[in-house]
Amino acid sequence: MKDNDNVRLIINKTKYLIIGVGGLIACGLFVSTLMLNIDSPLICSFAGSRNDPANAQLETVLHYATSRMVPQQTKEEIKLSYDVLRKRAPCNFLVFGLGLDSQMWNAFNPGGKTIFLEEDPKWLQNVLQEAPFLRGEYIKYRTQLTEADELLNSYKFEPDCDPSKGIPLKQNEKCKLALNMLPDEVYETEWDLIMIDAPKGYFAEAPGRMAAIYSAAVMARNRKGPGGTHVYLHDVDRKIEKTYAEEFLCRKNLVKGEGRLWHFLIPSAVNTPAAKSKSFC
Numbered sequence: 001m002k003d004n005d006n007v008r009l010i011i012n013k014t015k016y017l018i019i020g021v022g023g024l025i026a027c028g029l030f031v032s033t034l035m036l037n038i039d040s041p042l043i044c045s046f047a048g049s050r051n052d053p054a055n056a057q058l059e060t061v062l063h064y065a066t067s068r069m070v071p072q073q074t075k076e077e078i079k080l081s082y083d084v085l086r087k088r089a090p091c092n093f094l095v096f097g098l099g100l101d102s103q104m105w106n107a108f109n110p111g112g113k114t115i116f117l118e119e120d121p122k123w124l125q126n127v128l129q130e131a132p133f134l135r136g137e138y139i140k141y142r143t144q145l146t147e148a149d150e151l152l153n154s155y156k157f158e159p160d161c162d163p164s165k166g167i168p169l170k171q172n173e174k175c176k177l178a179l180n181m182l183p184d185e186v187y188e189t190e191w192d193l194i195m196i197d198a199p200k201g202y203f204a205e206a207p208g209r210m211a212a213i214y215s216a217a218v219m220a221r222n223r224k225g226p227g228g229t230h231v232y233l234h235d236v237d238r239k240i241e242k243t244y245a246e247e248f249l250c251r252k253n254l255v256k257g258e259g260r261l262w263h264f265l266i267p268s269a270v271n272t273p274a275a276k277s278k279s280f281c
């Protein structure tokens with residue numbers, strides 16, 4: 001009986017020893033595979049892949065820590081969208097224009113969707129080369145700054161610009177203020193925040209921000225999800241930005257102004273009496 005107990009004890013000990021040594025070898029092999037194969041998808045999930053928000057955050061810190069070029073918006077202006085993003089991120093953030101601020105906007109929305117719409121293909125390529133984790137799309141505008149006054153006076157007589165008709169931006173050929181050439185994903189996404197700091201609007205042949213403002217207003221009115229759309233417009237010291245903001249984004253929706261930036265919270269018009277109104281405000 002005693003001998004049998006001893007034999008059983010030895011067998012059990014040997015079993016645990018084999019399991020223990022086997023486990024150690026397996027762990028060692030696993031770790032060395034990770035260390036040797038730095039490009040493996042497995043290590044990416046630990047160390048942060050290109051599209052991983054943590055990777056973008058680190059690249060962004062490195063970028064701003066080693067650059068003398070800073071975004072054009074002041075800290076007080078930036079804080080208006082920063083405060084909302086701190087509450088709503090991860091969310092859907094649409095930004096008109098790529099600039100020195102792009103990595104910053106992207107980093108403020110970790111794990112969310114941030115898409116930049118850029119008019120200048122060369123500049124788009126340059127920025128994406130330096131920051132491939134950003135999502136930038138080329139956008140071709142159909143307007144010119146010189147047309148701003150005429151478009152503002154005539155859009156009310158163009159039925160396809162009438163917000164009560166519910167014409168999707170995508171199919172809208174006749175209303176020149178409608179951005180009808182965006183990637184499908186932009187139409188299919190409900191945007192929580194829209195930042196309008198482009199296209200260029202400071203020389204006659206520039207596209208101007210008229211279509212960006214009109215289209216942001218249409219997107220916000222058509223929102224089906226809860227909450228409104230936060231729309232930020234920069235350069236409101238300029239006549240066209242200011243006039244178009246008052247026409248399409250509306251004084252009553254203005255939350256705050258800081259420096260040259262206005263912040264609007266646009267309520268959805270879906271299933272409300274506003275949906276039948278021909279006026280935006």
Ligand SMILES: C[S@@+](CC[C@H](N)C(=O)[O-])C[C@H]1O[C@@H](n2cnc3c(N)ncnc32)[C@H](O)[C@@H]1O
Pocket residue numbers: 070071072073096097098099100101118119120123197198199200
């Ligand atoms: C008013 S800027 C937006 C600037 C942005 N808020 C910033 O802080 O950099 C609008 C447009 O100018 C152009 N742009 C901005 N920065 C540029 C740069 N460093 N070089 C060339 N073009 C630039 C892009 O076409 C962009 O969409």
